């Protein structure tokens with residue numbers, strides 16, 4: 001059986017950087033905490049917690065404490081509140097996410113309405129809209145595009161995109177918006193690691209009999225890889241670790257494609273490869 005692992009599988013540079021910053025910070029400072037999980041992966045979250053970084057639900061008194069801002073970023077209000085509460089801030093926001101913030105802030109200052117294509121509940125999207133003075137319009141699917149009468153009020157608008165969105169879905173939304181907004185500027189802010197992962201998630205399922213997508217069920221970028229792969233190859237399975245593999249999936253199978261979300265450690269992928277190889281013995 002041939003096993004083909006996507007070149008882009010696993011940690012992106014933003015997640016690697018955030019983890020390095022987190023582990024470096026906890027080595028040098030006491031009382032390090034973060035609002036929520038560092039990334040959507042249970043193994044990584046465990047590593048961070050074992051290193052001594054505490055997850056908190058909300059800000060309290062920050063004297064003598066360090067608050068780590070995660071790769072997804074955070075709103076301006078969070079930064080202001082944290083400083084006021086006395087926290088020392090360490091910002092691990094991914095540079096690609098910072099770039100989206102910069103575009104949105106600059107374009108709002110130039111008088112444009114800001115539209116974000118992304119998942120309303122995702123922290124990255126909340127961080128983007130939380131940079132702005134006025135309320136941004138968040139669109140997460142074709143269905144959530146406002147009615148034509150509402151769109152007509154948007155004379156001049158700029159679209160930015162959550163870094164892990166699926167470009168095909170985004171393009172459909174843009175086409176619809178362009179029909180009703182006279183001056184629409186589109187910034188494709190899907191990051192390079194996501195683009196590479198999605199490209200491979202479009203080619204591997206066509207070249208392999210079975211596809212395995214590895215990542216947490218809470219990971220939005222893994223979910224998109226699974227959706228793309230499943231639409232091209234019905235024998236696509238989304239697993240969190242080698243424990244979820246079933247021998248029956250590989251009976252008489254000659255080729256298996258594997259990809260993994262941006263927050264899936266290489267160790268998890270290696271364990272999956274090993275177990276599939278063991279099935280073939």
Ligand code: SF4
Nearest residue numbers: 012014094096163191
């Ligand atoms: S998925 Fe992209 S934007 Fe998000 S952390 Fe990774 S590199 Fe940064």
